[in-house]
Structure formats: C-alpha cells, structure tokens
Amino acid sequence: MPTSFFNTFNHYTLENDAVAYYPDSIDSVLQKLDQATTNEAGFADFSIELRISLFNEIIIALQSGKDELRSLYCRESGLNEKRFNIEFERVIYQLEHFASFLKNGNLNEEFEKKVINGKEISFKRSNEPIGKVLVIGASNFPLAYSAIGGDVVSALAAGCPVIYKAHPYHIGTSLFVAKLIETSLSRLSLSPGFYIHYTDNHSNSVTKSILLSGQIDAVGFTGSQSVGRYLMDLCAALPCPIPVFAEMGSLNPVVLCSKELENNEQKYADLLAVSITNDAGQFCTKPGLIIYPKNEHGEIFKEKLIYAIAQKPHFHMLHPIIHDRYQKSVNSLSKQTEADVLLRQSGSNSISGEKVLLKVSTKSFIDNSCFHEEAFGPLALLVEYCDERDLVALLSSLNGQLTGTIIANEHDQALPMVISILRKKCGRLILNGVPTGVNVLSTMHHGGPYPSSSDSRFTAVGQKSIYRFVRPVTFQNF
Amino acid sequence: MPTSFFNTFNHYTLENDAVAYYPDSIDSVLQKLDQATTNEAGFADFSIELRISLFNEIIIALQSGKDELRSLYCRESGLNEKRFNIEFERVIYQLEHFASFLKNGNLNEEFEKKVINGKEISFKRSNEPIGKVLVIGASNFPLAYSAIGGDVVSALAAGCPVIYKAHPYHIGTSLFVAKLIETSLSRLSLSPGFYIHYTDNHSNSVTKSILLSGQIDAVGFTGSQSVGRYLMDLCAALPCPIPVFAEMGSLNPVVLCSKELENNEQKYADLLAVSITNDAGQFCTKPGLIIYPKNEHGEIFKEKLIYAIAQKPHFHMLHPIIHDRYQKSVNSLSKQTEADVLLRQSGSNSISGEKVLLKVSTKSFIDNSCFHEEAFGPLALLVEYCDERDLVALLSSLNGQLTGTIIANEHDQALPMVISILRKKCGRLILNGVPTGVNVLSTMHHGGPYPSSSDSRFTAVGQKSIYRFVRPVTFQNF
Incomplete structure (x- = not known):
C-alpha cells in the first residue's frame, strides 16, 4: 500500500489541488519493465513504418484530447493558454519532424x-x-520535454521502449498524455511495454530501483545540475554503465558589443527583457548573464533594460518548490557583498516569480563561483567590461554553456575573439537575437560542454537527438 | 631525475633489450599540455585542408621510414614481417580513408x-x-592501434590535439612514429602541440595526473576490461566528466548450425584454427567461444578443429607480461573442474603462446562466470548444444560482445533466433566467416555493448570513429 500521495498545485486557487495521486510501487514498475524485456517479439517488430504510424496516431490522439489537456496543463503548471498553444504545436511538429526523418530514410541501413x-x-x-x-520529465515543459517530449519521441523514433517518470507537479497532464499514447499503441496492436508511465514516491526510490535493476539501457533527463550529476554518477557506477543524456541548463551569457549596441539600446533592452521574464524565465536557455560595455551605450542600455523589465508582467512560477528554490537563489545572490541590486520586483501573489537584476564587477564575477550558477527564474546578472582584456578574462572564466549570444556587427573588433572563445564553451551561438526558443531543426544543437549537459556530442532537440538512443551494428557477409 | 627506466623485450635474443627508455616527468608533460592549451591560434587554424595535408605528409614520412620501422616493430613486438606489412598498409590506408572522408565534405557545415x-x-x-x-596505445597493434592508430587519426581528423601514451613494450616503435608525426607537423608549420608523445613510468602516474589535471577532453583506449573500466570510473568522477571510448575485447562467440556445418566441417575447422592461433590469438576479435551442435557434424568438426590447431605454428606473444597473464588464464581455466582439456600445446620457447582448446557443458558455461572472461591468446572454449533451448540459454547468458559469428544457411531453422539474440549483444555479426580482420570501412562498427566497449554508440574503426571526438555547435543568424 502506498504510504503517501501527491497533490499538484492548482494555479487558479493558489493551493494544492484536491486530486490525490498515488505513487506506483517499485514492484509494479519492475514487473512492467520485465514484461517489456521478455516481449522480444514486440521489440523486434517495432519497424520504422510502425514508428511512423505510431507518431501519426499520437498526433490524432493529442488533437482529440486538446481541450482537456489544455485545462490540466494550465491548472497544474500556471503557464497560460498562449504558451499551451505554442507548446502543443511544438509537440505536434516534433512528432511530424521525426516521422519525416524516418520516412526520409535517415535511419535506414547503409x-x-x-x-x-x-x-x-x-x-x-x-x-x-x-x-x-528511462526518461525523466522536466517541470518547465509539461508537454514538450515531458510525457511526449523530445526525449520520449527520439527514443521511440530509435525503436526503444520508453519508461517515463512523471513530474510530480504535473502528474495529471502526464497521466492524460500517457493514456493517449497507450491508446495509440493499442490501436496499432503494439505492445504496451513500449511506453511505461509511472509516478515515483517522494524519495524517488522507484527511479533509483529501476536504474539499479540493470534493465535500463540509457537515460534522458532535463533538469537541474545537481540531479543531472547524481544520475550521471549513479549510472557510471553501475556494474554495466549506461549513457545518461542530462540537459542541465546554464547561464547563457549575452555579450553586447559597442558598435552594434549604438543606437540599438532600446531594441536589445526590449528583446532581452522579454527573454529574461517570459514565463517567469523558467527556460534552460534564459539569458542569465548580460555582459555589456562600460561606455555611454552600455549605460543607456542598462537603464533601458531595468525599465523594460520593470514594465513586464509577472508570471507564475511552475510550483511552490521551484518558487522557493528560486527565491533562495535570489536572496543568496543579492546578499553577496559584491552584488549591486538594480531591480527587485515581487509579484502580487505567493507563486509569482520576482523580477531581479543584479550587477557585479568583472573581477567579482570571475572570483565568486556562486555567480556562475544558474538561477532558474526571471533574474539576470549584469557585468560591465572595460576593454577586450576584461572580456577575454570574463569569457574564459565561464563554464560549459548551452548557448552564447553575441550582439555585434562587423565594426566590432572584438567579434572574432568572442566567437573563438564562445564556440569552445557553448553548444549554440546566436548573433543579434535571444537564446530562448530552441527550434526543432536538423541543424539544431541543444546541449553543450559540461555542466550544461552531460555529453557535448549529443543534442536534446532536433532530429539528431535520436543518435543518443541508436546503437549501430555491422552485418558482414549477410 | 627519473627513478626508473624501461627496456622493451627483444624477440630475437629473447631477453630484455639493451636500450633503456626513461619515462617523461609529470611536470614536463603537463607543461607541454599547457602550451597546447594556450596556443589558441594553432588550435583554431587546424582547418580541414590542413588535416588532409598532415595525413599526406605522415604517409610520406612513414613510407620513407618504413625499413627502420619494420626492424623496430619486429624486434619489439615479436610480430613477423608479413604482419608488419599488413599493419603498415592498414595504417597508410587508414590515413587515406580519413583524408577522403574529410575531402568528401563529411565534416562540413550543414x-x-x-x-x-x-x-x-x-x-x-x-x-x-x-x-x-588522450590516446592510450594497445600492445597488439604497435602501429594500427598505437602511435598512428585509429584513435590518433580519427582525433586528428576531428581537429583535436592528441596526447599519446606510448605502450611500454614498444616504446622504440612509438618514439620513431612520433618523430615522423612531429616532422610532418613542422613541415606544415603546425604547432607541435597537436601531437604530444610521452612515456609513462611503471606506476602510470603521469597518465593519472594528466587526467586529473582537467586539461583532457576525451580519451581513446584499447586494452583490457580492467584498465578500461578503471579509466571510465576515473573520468566519470572528474569534476568535469569526460567521455572515454574504451575498446576492451570480448569472447567473440561463434555459433555453428548443423545444416551449414554438414560437409563443411573441414572448411570451418581450418578457418577457425587460423583465426584462433594467428599471431598467437592476440586480437580483440579472436573467436574465444565456439558453440557447436551435439551431433555427428559437430563431433567431426570438433576433431578436425583440434587437429587443425595442433598443426598450426606457434607464435610469440607480444611481451613477457602478456605471456604470463595469458598463462595464468590458461591454468585457471584448465583447472576448473567443469573444463575438459582437448588440447594444450606449448611452444619451443619462453615467449611462445600455448595453443589451448577446452570444452565445457552448456550449464557450466552459463553458471561459471570465469568462462565469460576473455583469455587473450590462442585459446578457445568449446561448448556443445543439444537443441534450440540450449542455444537460447547459452546466447542469452552472454555479456556484450564486439562480434558474433554465425555459421549457418537458410536451412538452419535456428538462424533467425540466433540473429535476433546476437544483434542485441554484439557490435558486428559475421555470417560464414571469421571475426578477425576488422576492415576500415564506412559501414564498419567496431565496438559493442559493455563490457566489450564503454559506449556501444561509437565505433573505434572506420570513418565514423571520428564522431567520438566531434562536438557539434549551431550558429544561429550568423
């Protein structure tokens, strides 16, 4: 008998929801896993054609369940309808994208x-x-990085059975999506072992037991660096180590250069203000570090950024725990003696994400490791640089990053140097844009050197994310 | 001052060679590494065109040094001239293969x-x-998996600086090759930091220090499971974990089916006898497990295999330590009460590899884990199966393998089942052939599920081995 249950957070009542969700027992999940293993026929029969059909079935199922899904999604995550629509369309497109990848023969034999x-x-x-x-869903994308997210779709596209752990703060959404996938499998007479959905308990002991059982061959995870590293360590220490792809977020530095900034201060302040505050900044690619020049243009930009962010609406954070964790980061960073608080603006209710801008010197940023940690919410750190030497020192001090953004044009002499350092540190470079918005593309690379991801050779988004879950075999003389 | 030195083994005198090689100090290697790091210009300037030119230069240098190289190679490794020629041609072909991979635009931007x-x-x-x-060379291929082996060439092809650890039993060969590469770099005015060759001390503390320094981004290793796992664990536990590709060898099971075996007993006995004994069986793909049917054809095959192996010449093992280690395996396996010794045939001198055939029952093989460990030398284990049930149990008990060989034709009813199990366990399947001889091809996959390699998604041989050392970066709006 389960000893505890979960309530998700109801963003309309601002209280825990009345519905209680009970965790699955270790035994029941291991038993399902075991069935997925012994069902060899089902595994082998998951042809490329069937995978394409499955994706088409899931699209139909999602479309038919869209209204109910929207209602669950918004209530559980606090994300609004506009965002739901964007994420829903992304999920549909992602399924089509992988179906077309398979149709085009990209996974065919050579x-x-x-x-x-x-x-x-x-x-x-x-x-x-x-x-x-094993896919461990993220809180910040209840669809696109969750029960039918990129990890799930790329694993299925590779022909792998998926064991999906629901995020405790959107179990309702997760169970609803799982049901749609189960129905789709059943309509194609595919084994239910291809998609096993479970709810873990508060100590996550089911997930740990599954990994220690030796029955899992790879892990996809999106979340914090601490949990990502825990999974990496656990899986590396198994008798038979397995690959973990953990996408763990980063500071996502933005480097502003004077020539491009000149007369564009308002434009970039507005662009960045949206990118920092939208959906309470709860994106792994949120720009968390703004590096700007110490001159007239930098000063104008800074003032405009403070103003623009102050004008932006507050958004709900995803759930009380992420809110508390963010608030701790804000307090800890603001308290650093080197930090100059430019803006702290609380929202109207207990779940709102406080908008925060802090400024630190180049030296403080380089020396104090706490400024190198991601604060997951609508916060950005501003660092002013005097000259190219400052900039080299700043950029060289960075850890591995998912993205690096450069605001510059051909008249900015530092541009080649900035590119040459950032291309070694980042998985994606953006010129004169913002890092948020990770498009599902063949050329997309969403991942980066550790600690932004566990393995810089793989991407979590786009067609090539399938290669995390593909194992080549050569047939000689067959 | 170095406290100890190395002598390689002289296979002509059967004693340690007179030449003393001194290990490099930790400080000197770290200093060279540091220079390779700070030399950013050199790193960035290693264009695809320059890599192709470098490979061409190395080919010219190797050709010009071929005679001296042959003499060092044969003296240090005990491998004969015929084998030297095969390996030398393989190295030349491999350089051409990667040059053509680059020329064909496979690494170009998308x-x-x-x-x-x-x-x-x-x-x-x-x-x-x-x-x-960091590339750690193998003893059994003093050229093709060593100082200018597949790991080195694929890393250079990816544009990576290589730090190469010489194998202590062919330091002379290694230093000679390194000199040729250094000359080639210099002729193209490329930084010497692209190829740093070092000799470790007896405790391998230089290698450990290099890895702990945090200056290495990936490791290529070919060798034993124990050292491979040690490296995997060390690198997974680093503050910034790095990928290790370890190719660690395996049993390489051969499954003989009755219909194909019928009237071909002599042919397959001869083929396998060569594959087991050639160069003293010191290949990671040596067939170490022969699974044959309990019937008239199996019995004939077994007798012919014993006879064929007894007729094959003895070969020198690579060096005294590998010889001792192999002899320990032979003694330990022969002593198992379940093992039936079919053949033990010692050579004429202290470095010869003893030819050994053992037979165990299906049950003993499944139950006794020591039969699942690779014995690196001219030894094979024979296991007889009664029926398909036996075969399923046997194959299901196998660990991850580099290769699986099937001797069968369309009349062998077990064939689909054997393929369906082995394709999950092996990196390469061979039909009616032998597993030794890993061709440098675009379609080659040399790697397999753990413990045969550290990451089943990558190959150590062929063009695609480059992807172990490539990190994609997306440039958005550039």
Missing part, C-alpha cells in the same frame, strides 16, 4: 562492398535501438 | 533556414573538435 582475399564481401550497417530508455 | 516570427533565420551546424584527446 551498404558497402569490399574485396577481401579476392572475394567480394558485403557489409550492412544497421541502426539498432539502444534498448530501454 | 545549413538550414527557418522563418521565425516572420523573419528568415539562418542556421549552420558546425563540427568542432571536442578538445584534447
């Missing part, structure tokens, strides 16, 4: 012939599913 | 455009070098 000792031998390189993939 | 909020945005996905790659 053939070659070679004469060996006078005899022509055929070689075929096939893309096998790596095995069962 | 472009895409996407309309975002009414504006067309360009995306470019570029393949950046992952950073500095």
Whole structure:
C-alpha cells in the first residue's frame, strides 16, 4: 500500500489541488519493465513504418484530447493558454519532424562492398535501438520535454521502449498524455511495454530501483545540475554503465558589443527583457548573464533594460518548490557583498516569480563561483567590461554553456575573439537575437560542454537527438 | 631525475633489450599540455585542408621510414614481417580513408533556414573538435592501434590535439612514429602541440595526473576490461566528466548450425584454427567461444578443429607480461573442474603462446562466470548444444560482445533466433566467416555493448570513429 500521495498545485486557487495521486510501487514498475524485456517479439517488430504510424496516431490522439489537456496543463503548471498553444504545436511538429526523418530514410541501413582475399564481401550497417530508455520529465515543459517530449519521441523514433517518470507537479497532464499514447499503441496492436508511465514516491526510490535493476539501457533527463550529476554518477557506477543524456541548463551569457549596441539600446533592452521574464524565465536557455560595455551605450542600455523589465508582467512560477528554490537563489545572490541590486520586483501573489537584476564587477564575477550558477527564474546578472582584456578574462572564466549570444556587427573588433572563445564553451551561438526558443531543426544543437549537459556530442532537440538512443551494428557477409 | 627506466623485450635474443627508455616527468608533460592549451591560434587554424595535408605528409614520412620501422616493430613486438606489412598498409590506408572522408565534405557545415516570427533565420551546424584527446596505445597493434592508430587519426581528423601514451613494450616503435608525426607537423608549420608523445613510468602516474589535471577532453583506449573500466570510473568522477571510448575485447562467440556445418566441417575447422592461433590469438576479435551442435557434424568438426590447431605454428606473444597473464588464464581455466582439456600445446620457447582448446557443458558455461572472461591468446572454449533451448540459454547468458559469428544457411531453422539474440549483444555479426580482420570501412562498427566497449554508440574503426571526438555547435543568424 502506498504510504503517501501527491497533490499538484492548482494555479487558479493558489493551493494544492484536491486530486490525490498515488505513487506506483517499485514492484509494479519492475514487473512492467520485465514484461517489456521478455516481449522480444514486440521489440523486434517495432519497424520504422510502425514508428511512423505510431507518431501519426499520437498526433490524432493529442488533437482529440486538446481541450482537456489544455485545462490540466494550465491548472497544474500556471503557464497560460498562449504558451499551451505554442507548446502543443511544438509537440505536434516534433512528432511530424521525426516521422519525416524516418520516412526520409535517415535511419535506414547503409551498404558497402569490399574485396577481401579476392572475394567480394558485403557489409550492412544497421541502426539498432539502444534498448530501454528511462526518461525523466522536466517541470518547465509539461508537454514538450515531458510525457511526449523530445526525449520520449527520439527514443521511440530509435525503436526503444520508453519508461517515463512523471513530474510530480504535473502528474495529471502526464497521466492524460500517457493514456493517449497507450491508446495509440493499442490501436496499432503494439505492445504496451513500449511506453511505461509511472509516478515515483517522494524519495524517488522507484527511479533509483529501476536504474539499479540493470534493465535500463540509457537515460534522458532535463533538469537541474545537481540531479543531472547524481544520475550521471549513479549510472557510471553501475556494474554495466549506461549513457545518461542530462540537459542541465546554464547561464547563457549575452555579450553586447559597442558598435552594434549604438543606437540599438532600446531594441536589445526590449528583446532581452522579454527573454529574461517570459514565463517567469523558467527556460534552460534564459539569458542569465548580460555582459555589456562600460561606455555611454552600455549605460543607456542598462537603464533601458531595468525599465523594460520593470514594465513586464509577472508570471507564475511552475510550483511552490521551484518558487522557493528560486527565491533562495535570489536572496543568496543579492546578499553577496559584491552584488549591486538594480531591480527587485515581487509579484502580487505567493507563486509569482520576482523580477531581479543584479550587477557585479568583472573581477567579482570571475572570483565568486556562486555567480556562475544558474538561477532558474526571471533574474539576470549584469557585468560591465572595460576593454577586450576584461572580456577575454570574463569569457574564459565561464563554464560549459548551452548557448552564447553575441550582439555585434562587423565594426566590432572584438567579434572574432568572442566567437573563438564562445564556440569552445557553448553548444549554440546566436548573433543579434535571444537564446530562448530552441527550434526543432536538423541543424539544431541543444546541449553543450559540461555542466550544461552531460555529453557535448549529443543534442536534446532536433532530429539528431535520436543518435543518443541508436546503437549501430555491422552485418558482414549477410 | 627519473627513478626508473624501461627496456622493451627483444624477440630475437629473447631477453630484455639493451636500450633503456626513461619515462617523461609529470611536470614536463603537463607543461607541454599547457602550451597546447594556450596556443589558441594553432588550435583554431587546424582547418580541414590542413588535416588532409598532415595525413599526406605522415604517409610520406612513414613510407620513407618504413625499413627502420619494420626492424623496430619486429624486434619489439615479436610480430613477423608479413604482419608488419599488413599493419603498415592498414595504417597508410587508414590515413587515406580519413583524408577522403574529410575531402568528401563529411565534416562540413550543414545549413538550414527557418522563418521565425516572420523573419528568415539562418542556421549552420558546425563540427568542432571536442578538445584534447588522450590516446592510450594497445600492445597488439604497435602501429594500427598505437602511435598512428585509429584513435590518433580519427582525433586528428576531428581537429583535436592528441596526447599519446606510448605502450611500454614498444616504446622504440612509438618514439620513431612520433618523430615522423612531429616532422610532418613542422613541415606544415603546425604547432607541435597537436601531437604530444610521452612515456609513462611503471606506476602510470603521469597518465593519472594528466587526467586529473582537467586539461583532457576525451580519451581513446584499447586494452583490457580492467584498465578500461578503471579509466571510465576515473573520468566519470572528474569534476568535469569526460567521455572515454574504451575498446576492451570480448569472447567473440561463434555459433555453428548443423545444416551449414554438414560437409563443411573441414572448411570451418581450418578457418577457425587460423583465426584462433594467428599471431598467437592476440586480437580483440579472436573467436574465444565456439558453440557447436551435439551431433555427428559437430563431433567431426570438433576433431578436425583440434587437429587443425595442433598443426598450426606457434607464435610469440607480444611481451613477457602478456605471456604470463595469458598463462595464468590458461591454468585457471584448465583447472576448473567443469573444463575438459582437448588440447594444450606449448611452444619451443619462453615467449611462445600455448595453443589451448577446452570444452565445457552448456550449464557450466552459463553458471561459471570465469568462462565469460576473455583469455587473450590462442585459446578457445568449446561448448556443445543439444537443441534450440540450449542455444537460447547459452546466447542469452552472454555479456556484450564486439562480434558474433554465425555459421549457418537458410536451412538452419535456428538462424533467425540466433540473429535476433546476437544483434542485441554484439557490435558486428559475421555470417560464414571469421571475426578477425576488422576492415576500415564506412559501414564498419567496431565496438559493442559493455563490457566489450564503454559506449556501444561509437565505433573505434572506420570513418565514423571520428564522431567520438566531434562536438557539434549551431550558429544561429550568423
């Protein structure tokens, strides 16, 4: 019998929701996993054509459940209808994107012939599913990085059964999506073992047991650096270590150069204000570090940014725990003696994300490691640089980042240097734009050097994210 | 001052060679590494064209040094001239193979455009070098998996500086090759920091210090499971974990089915006898487990295999330590009460590899984990199966393997089942052939599920091995 239950947070009443969700027991999840393992036929029969059909079925199911899904999503996450629509469309597009990737033969076998000792031998390189993939959903995208998010879709596209852990603060949304996927599998007579959804308990012991059972072959995770590293360490220490792709967020530095900034102070202040505050800044690519020049243009920009952010609306944070964690970051950063508080603006209710702008010197930023940690919410750190030497020192001090943004034009002499340092530190560089908005593309790379992700060679977004879950096998002389 | 030195083994005198090699000090290697790091210009300037030129220069240098190289190689490794020629040609071909991979634009940038909020945005996905790659050479391929082996060439092809640890039993060969590479770099005015060669001391403390220094971004290793796992654990526990590609060898099971075996007993006995004994069986793909049917054809095959192996010449093992380690494996396996010794045939001198055939029952093989460990030398384990149930149990008990070989034809009913199990366990399947001989091909996959390699998604051989050392970066709106 479960000893405890979950309530999600109701963003309309600002209290815990009345519905109680009970965690699954370790035994019941392990039993389902076991069935997924022994069901060899089902596993082998998950052809590329069936995967495409499954994605089409899921699209139909999602469309038919859209209204109910919207209502659950908004109530549980506090994200608004506009955001729901964007995320819903992203999920549909993502399913189509992977279906077309498969249709275009990208995962097909590759053939070659070679004469060996006078005899022509055929070689075929096939893309096998790596095995069962555990996906741990993120709180900030209840659809697009969750029960039917990028990790789930790319693992299924690779032919892998997915074991999905619901995020405790949107279990309702998660269960609803899982039901739609289960129905889609059933309509195609595919084994239910291809998508196993579970709710963990408060100590996450089900997830740990699943990993220690040795039945999981890869992990997809989106979330904090501390949990990501915990998973990396746990899986590296298994008798049979398995790959973990953890996408863990970062500071996402923005470097403003004088020539491009000149006369564009308002434009970039507005762009960045939206990127920092939208949906309470709860994006792994939120620009959390703004590096601007110590001159007239930098000063104008700074003032305009403070004003623009102050004018932006407050947004709900996703749930009380993320709100508390963010508030702790805000308090801790504001308290640093080196930090100059430019703006602190609380919202009207207990779940609102406080808008915060802090300023620190180049030296303080470099020396104080707490300024290098992500604050997950509508906060940005401003650092002023005097010259190129300052800039080199600043950029060289950065950890691995998901993104780096450069505001510059061909008249900014520092541009080549900034690119040459940031391309080594970041997974994606953006010129004269903002880092938020990670498009589902073939050329997208969403990942970066540690600690922004666990493995800089892979992306969590776009078609190529499938290669996290593909294991090539060569067939010689078949 | 170094406190100890190395002598390689002289396979002509059967004693330690007179030449003493002194290990490099930790400080000197770290200093070179540091220079490779700070030399940003050199790193960035290692264009694809320069990499192709470098490979061409190295080919010329190797050709010009071929005679001296052959003499060092044969003396230090005990491998004969015929084998030297095969390995030398493989190295030349490998350099050409990667040059053509680069020439064909496989590492070029990928472009895409996407309309975002009414504006067309360009995306470019570029393949950046992952950073500095530590390569730890193998004893059994003093060229092709060593100072100018697959790991080195694929890392350089990716644009990465290589830090190469010489194998202590072919330091002379290694230093000679390193000199050729250094000359090639210098002829192209490339930084010497792109190839740093060092000799470690007896406790391997230089290698450990290099890894702990945080200056290495990826590791390529070929060798034993114990050292491979040690490296995996060390690198996973670093403050900033780095990927290790360890290719660690395996049993390489061969499954013989009755219909194909019928009337081909002699042919397969001969093929396998060569594959097991050639160069003293010191190949990571040596067939170490022969699974054959309990019937007339199996019995004939077994007798012919014993006879064929007994007729094969003895070969020198690579060095005294590998010889001792192998002898310990032989003694330990032969002593198991379940093991039936079919053949033990010692060579004429102290470095010869003893030819060994053992037989165990299906049950003993499944139950006794020591039969699942690779014995690196001319030894094979024979296991007889009664029926398909036996075969399923046997194959299901296997760990991850580099290769799986199937001797069967369309009349063998078990074939689909054997393929369906082995494709989950192996990196390469071979039909009616032998697993030794890993061709440098675009379709080659040399790697497999743990413990045969550290990451089943990557290959150590062929063009695609470059992706172990490539880190994509997306340039948005550039």
